[in-house]
Amino acid sequence: MKKEAIGRCPVCNHEMEVTKLHCNYCDTSLEGRFNLCKFCKLNDEQKHFVEVFIKNRGNIKEIEKELGISYPTVRNKLENVIEALGYTAKYSPKVDRKEILAKLSAGEISAEEAVKLLKE
Incomplete structure (x- = not known):
């Protein structure tokens, strides 16, 4: 089973660089400094969201329905992906604490999701 290249260093979280490419068919190898694609730089959660x-x-x-999350959370995840791809985010949601607490009380969101939303 082949492993997917990671885009961020697991130690310092800086961008990784590919230094060797290999063809399994003809056994050719290329060494140098190669950039990863922008999507390789996304973490697993971001890749899942994009999918x-x-x-x-x-x-x-x-x-919202598939992930079981609220509209503001979808927007925040999208903005997070946009920033991770190197673009400037334009959406800056205003946190409505009463709405978040009402959704928590109604069981529409989990306590963990409420905490995340309140921290934004």
């Missing part, structure tokens, strides 16, 4: 986003054609309601 769900694409599968649902960007339909926020469907993404």
Whole structure:
């Protein structure tokens, strides 16, 4: 089983660099300094979100349903991916504490998700 290249160093969290490429068919190897694609730099959670986003054609309601998260959380995850890809985020949500607490009380979100939302 082949392993996926990681984009961030597990020790210091800085960007990784590929230094060798190899062809299994003809046994050719290339050594040098190669950049990883932008999507390789995403962590597993971000990659999963992108996959769900694409599968649902960007339909926020469907993404909410599949991931079991609220609209603000979908938006925050999307902005997180946008920033990880090197673009400037434009969406800066305003935290509505009463709404978050109401959703928590109604069982619409977990305590863990409420804490995350309140910290934003």
